[in-house]
Amino acid sequence: MKIIKQILCYSLLLSTQLVHGQENQEMNAFIDGLLKKMTVEEKIGQLNLVTAGEAVTGSVVSTDVESKIKAGNIGGIFSMTSPVKIRKAQEIAISQSRLKIPIIFGMDVIHGYKTIFPIPLGLASTWDMGLIRKTARVAAIEATADGLNWTFSPMVDISRDPRWGRISEGSGEDTYLSSRIAKEMVLGYQADDLSKNNTLMACVKHFALYGAAEAGRDYHTTDMSLHRMYNEYLPPYKAAIDAGAMSIMTSFNDINGVPASSNHWLLTDLLRKDWKFNGLVVTDYTAVNELIDHGLGDLQKVSELSLKAGVDMDMVGEGFLTTLKKSLDEGKVTEAEITRACRYVLEAKYRLGLFEDPFRYCDEQRAKTEILTEEHLKLAREAAGKSFVLLKNDKNTLPLKKQGTVAVIGPLANTGSNMPGTWSVSADLVKTPSLVEGMKAALGKEVNIVSHLGSNLTDDPILQERSTMFGRTIPRDERPSDTIIEEALNISRDADVIVAALGESSEMSGESSSRTDLNIPQSQRRLLEALLKTGKPIVLVLFTGRPLTLTWENEHVPAILNVWFGGTETGKAVADVLFGTINPSGKLPATFPQNVGQIPLYYSHKNTGRPLAKDAWFQKFRSNYLDVSNEPLFPFGFGLSYTTFKYGPIEMPKTNMSKTENLKISVRIENIGQYDGEEVVQLYIQDLVGSQTRPVKELKGFQKIFIKKGESKEVDFMISEEDLKFYNQDLKFISEPGKFKVFVGTNSRDTEEAEFELLD
Numbered sequence: 001m002k003i004i005k006q007i008l009c010y011s012l013l014l015s016t017q018l019v020h021g022q023e024n025q026e027m028n029a030f031i032d033g034l035l036k037k038m039t040v041e042e043k044i045g046q047l048n049l050v051t052a053g054e055a056v057t058g059s060v061v062s063t064d065v066e067s068k069i070k071a072g073n074i075g076g077i078f079s080m081t082s083p084v085k086i087r088k089a090q091e092i093a094i095s096q097s098r099l100k101i102p103i104i105f106g107m108d109v110i111h112g113y114k115t116i117f118p119i120p121l122g123l124a125s126t127w128d129m130g131l132i133r134k135t136a137r138v139a140a141i142e143a144t145a146d147g148l149n150w151t152f153s154p155m156v157d158i159s160r161d162p163r164w165g166r167i168s169e170g171s172g173e174d175t176y177l178s179s180r181i182a183k184e185m186v187l188g189y190q191a192d193d194l195s196k197n198n199t200l201m202a203c204v205k206h207f208a209l210y211g212a213a214e215a216g217r218d219y220h221t222t223d224m225s226l227h228r229m230y231n232e233y234l235p236p237y238k239a240a241i242d243a244g245a246m247s248i249m250t251s252f253n254d255i256n257g258v259p260a261s262s263n264h265w266l267l268t269d270l271l272r273k274d275w276k277f278n279g280l281v282v283t284d285y286t287a288v289n290e291l292i293d294h295g296l297g298d299l300q301k302v303s304e305l306s307l308k309a310g311v312d313m314d315m316v317g318e319g320f321l322t323t324l325k326k327s328l329d330e331g332k333v334t335e336a337e338i339t340r341a342c343r344y345v346l347e348a349k350y351r352l353g354l355f356e357d358p359f360r361y362c363d364e365q366r367a368k369t370e371i372l373t374e375e376h377l378k379l380a381r382e383a384a385g386k387s388f389v390l391l392k393n394d395k396n397t398l399p400l401k402k403q404g405t406v407a408v409i410g411p412l413a414n415t416g417s418n419m420p421g422t423w424s425v426s427a428d429l430v431k432t433p434s435l436v437e438g439m440k441a442a443l444g445k446e447v448n449i450v451s452h453l454g455s456n457l458t459d460d461p462i463l464q465e466r467s468t469m470f471g472r473t474i475p476r477d478e479r480p481s482d483t484i485i486e487e488a489l490n491i492s493r494d495a496d497v498i499v500a501a502l503g504e505s506s507e508m509s510g511e512s513s514s515r516t517d518l519n520i521p522q523s524q525r526r527l528l529e530a531l532l533k534t535g536k537p538i539v540l541v542l543f544t545g546r547p548l549t550l551t552w553e554n555e556h557v558p559a560i561l562n563v564w565f566g567g568t569e570t571g572k573a574v575a576d577v578l579f580g581t582i583n584p585s586g587k588l589p590a591t592f593p594q595n596v597g598q599i600p601l602y603y604s605h606k607n608t609g610r611p612l613a614k615d616a617w618f619q620k621f622r623s624n625y626l627d628v629s630n631e632p633l634f635p636f637g638f639g640l641s642y643t644t645f646k647y648g649p650i651e652m653p654k655t656n657m658s659k660t661e662n663l664k665i666s667v668r669i670e671n672i673g674q675y676d677g678e679e680v681v682q683l684y685i686q687d688l689v690g691s692q693t694r695p696v697k698e699l700k701g702f703q704k705i706f707i708k709k710g711e712s713k714e715v716d717f718m719i720s721e722e723d724l725k726f727y728n729q730d731l732k733f734i735s736e737p738g739k740f741k742v743f744v745g746t747n748s749r750d751t752e753e754a755e756f757e758l759l760d
């Protein structure tokens, strides 16, 4: 039986390969034929990606788009939406340009299209791979229903620096978790066939190491050892490519002295030769032009460098369009290099089915029926609820009883435009319910909700004004802050419980939104202090796009629910969790430090030659600080539940394994609390002895399980040699026999542990 199955599987694999091979042959023949007909200018035209500017996501906007389409000077357009507009632009290309080559239409569809899901850092907090894939699938359905066929997502940059505003757009600090998520996002967008009218081409970004910007300052230099790069920062990009992502975006930063967008080693040696990537390489917004400021030469020179490094498509800057012909005439680039880039653009269009039917994504009926559906909103509410992380819950402050009056106070209480979060550029902000509206809709008349804006976001009008990239303002109240606080207290007077909706506005994180102070702004701290003096139970509902420093809040506030930016259904989902319809299960994908001085702080650090003794706070001549312990405030993987999960000891039938065996690790987990709940069981490994230093812990597996109260479940993990491998100093991916520690627990700090050996 097994043999028959194997034969069947093998012949299925063979026939799929044959089909793909045949498709490739057909594609190659078609594109060869087309390339023969193209002039050099037309080939260069295909390398030009312009913005229609519906969402302004960079500092310059493209001009004369229509005449450029007619002249064959555009390969792709982004930030244009609706089947009507896209059909119109496509018609111009199809009927008025000489070769009638269709245009590709892109957009930043990052965490949902119209139905907005939690920001990526929030989605990562769900640790729910099936759910994450579904959110990407829904985003693809909605975006393609509105005419699009390309998204600039997933963003898979590892970041260990919450000062960097774009930490909100990725999956946090961990290589393994980010790689798993990268794969799910690609599969959600592209599904099994890119040419279907409801699948979207994914674009992995920002290649590479954009999240390791020095000092957390956006667009800043990255300088990193190859060893760290290969082991910690590159795997998520590779995972997305292995999952089939058909495009990749180069990053703004330089890497060890060479900007990514002109980095031949990165884009050709690593990406094309080692990783065998056969999709489209596009730059980030004006990244070619920015090579001038990086100090590499004038526009002609940098365009030449970028093309030769391996870039195929130039976003917005038009350096390729305006200089490559001249460089060709002067012998600085070859026609073969231009043709190579053009071929990748044409292949993307072919795979999307645009040559077969350039209007396959322009179905007005779909735009009416497949966007913001009830089913999509239901998923958004589920995803939001699962993304929230319960950081503190003293004396079971939560869940609240569904009765009485709740006062919802603070600058994030009544602002609908902030709920979707950064990079939800296609969200309809006017129609997005605020936290208070969402809570009221979820609770009906069961609970009386009173609310107040309560305070200014910050004392600093300039910071407030700067934090409005996509027009998501939080209006300022110019009255004295004591008057505003007094008003908030009056509203809270008759309430049974106070929900303080505080934190960051959605544009205090995201692109070009780095910060050096990660405390809740002073004006909000003062409000919180005043609210605490009432003696009423207080829940801090914390909005943020990054780990904040919450030492003071953690000392004083009984309950803290971190809700990131939860998307369209934030308000309802907050009500679900506060009132216990949903038991929180989110876990942090990034460490929350005690203070900014500890950054970068991450769980998978090295041991050093002078580690601190276990449980010690400070020891002279050891690796630590005088003024703060090495511990985070909340570790990676942390998140509470309304129930309590008790972990049994690690069970292993064997304590050694050969390189061809799998080692079974089991743990029994018991729900000893009062609620049914979901738990993310996390497995970490430490390589104890080796040829080079290795992290004290590395995530290598996790399972999200549901356990009813009073019940228990055994969770099994299988460790294989693959999990024990790393890139050594020669960049060989190897395992080294010897002792390992394995940890299983509810977060990266609180774990059961055991040892095993990998045999030679």
Ligand code: NOJ
Residues within 6 Å of the ligand: 057, 058, 108, 152, 205, 284, 285, 511
């Ligand atoms: C700049 C951002 O860095 C990138 O993530 C985005 O996709 C492009 N702009 C296009 O909007």
